[in-house]
Amino acid sequence: MRTSDLIAAMAADAGTPPARLGRTFALALALAVVGAALVFAVKLGPRPDVVDALGTVRFPFKFAVTGAFAAAAALLALRLARPGASPRGGALAFLAAVALLGAGVLAELSATPGATWAPRLVGHNWLVCLINVPVLSAIPLAALLIALRRGAPASPRLAGAVAGVLAGAIGATFYAAHCPDDSPLFVAVWYTLAVAIVATAGAVAGSRLLRW
Amino acid sequence: MNERELDWATWMRAAEAGDTRAYRRLLDELSVFLRRVVRRRGGFGVDDAEVEDVVQEALLAIHLKRGTWDPAQPVGPWVATIARNKLTDALRRRGRRIAVPIEDVEEMLAAPQEEDGLSAHETDRLLSVLKGRQHDVVRSISLEGADIRATATKLGMTEGAVRVALHRGLSALSVAYRSFRE
Incomplete structure (x- = not known):
């Protein structure tokens, strides 16, 4: 087939305009939040002392961390899916989220006696955390991967992994309202591990679903 | 820019x-x-x-x-x-x-820089991968140079159906390229 013939076919197809990636992604993000919220409402619900907890430092800090990771991953995922867009801003935002979590860990280490570190790190509910964060993240991950199929990432695996971090951070944000463990030490270990599980699932799924 | x-x-x-x-x-x-x-x-x-x-x-x-x-x-x-x-x-x-x-x-x-008559191998092979209406429509509009309306008349389809078949056909061509790789 001559290239000019193929161009004729594509020009004739111009009447079917494509959905914009940014718009599709924003819609998927909204669906992801709603989906996680529904599962949260049905399965977990907030912890009993949630109102009092809001007055503390550590409980709101969990949302700052998960929110920062979600925002960074959203920015990065969109950039990775868009050919020619620089992922630099997203990568920097990601480092900022890591730094925020690191600062929280350092503050916790300096504010609390060494003997309490181990119980703070182990917490009450690490297994529940490792199970529930991925459960809450399942709908978000599916929605985000479907949206990213409209994208054209240079590395489908990496884009899938970042989508997994985003889904995991959304799941973790809801889980944080249920979880009784507020120490940054707990968050740094178990939340990170739980999100890493979702990111791995995203990478595996992405390497198949996001090829183009 | x-x-x-x-x-x-x-x-x-x-x-x-x-x-x-x-x-x-x-x-x-x-x-x-x-x-x-x-x-x-x-x-x-x-x-x-x-x-x-x-x-x-x-x-x-x-x-x-x-x-x-x-x-x-x-x-x-x-x-x-x-x-x-x-x-x-x-x-x-x-x-x-x-x-x-x-x-x-x-x-x-020394190669001449002719820009229009160039032909590719794979698309011909790939075009044969397309089935049914998608094949007919893509073929009609690309190789035979017909437009949407003429294609619709010739194949006894609505223009909307031609558009859908065309779009799906082009997507299928792209997928076929990709699967040739594996």
Whole structure:
């Protein structure tokens, strides 16, 4: 087939305009939040002392961390899916989220006696955390991967992994309202591990679903 | 953004608003640009038909993924990145066939730069992969040069059905390229 013939076919197809990636992604993000919220409402619900907890430092800090990771991953995922867009801003935002979590860990280490570190790190509910964060993240991950199929990432695996971090951070944000463990030490270990599980699932799924 | 890219961005927006002529002009220019990129980056030992295969694969990707272009973004780097990714795949796929005899270098330097009559191998093969209506419609509009309305009349379909079959057919062509790789 001559290239000019193929161009004729594509020009004739111009009447079917494509959905914009940014718009599709924003819609998927909204669906992801709603989906996680529904599962949260049905399965977990907030912890009993949630109102009092809001007055503390550590409980709101969990949302700052998960929110920062979600925002960074959203920015990065969109950039990775868009050919020619620089992922630099997203990568920097990601480092900022890591730094925020690191600062929280350092503050916790300096504010609390060494003997309490181990119980703070182990917490009450690490297994529940490792199970529930991925459960809450399942709908978000599916929605985000479907949206990213409209994208054209240079590395489908990496884009899938970042989508997994985003889904995991959304799941973790809801889980944080249920979880009784507020120490940054707990968050740094178990939340990170739980999100890493979702990111791995995203990478595996992405390497198949996001090829183009 | 240089002048050429401003043109491209303008045509891209016009195409989005349904201007087929502007879109055609854009694709024509992009194919010349892509051919140059593929020849340069593909190295020697890639014959014209193979170059054209990659050009067509990249054009299809640009067409199907044009929703990833952000109007605030220059068109050039967007196109170049898609082309590079497709070229990387294509070279990997053809990896073993690429050799660099010096005669080819000389031949390429002397090769005529005819830009329109170039034909690709794979799309012909791929076109035969398409089934039923998709095959008929893509064939009618590409090889036979009919428009949507004429194709609809000839095949006894509605124009809407022709549009759908065309779009799905082009998507299927792109998928077929990809599966050839594995």
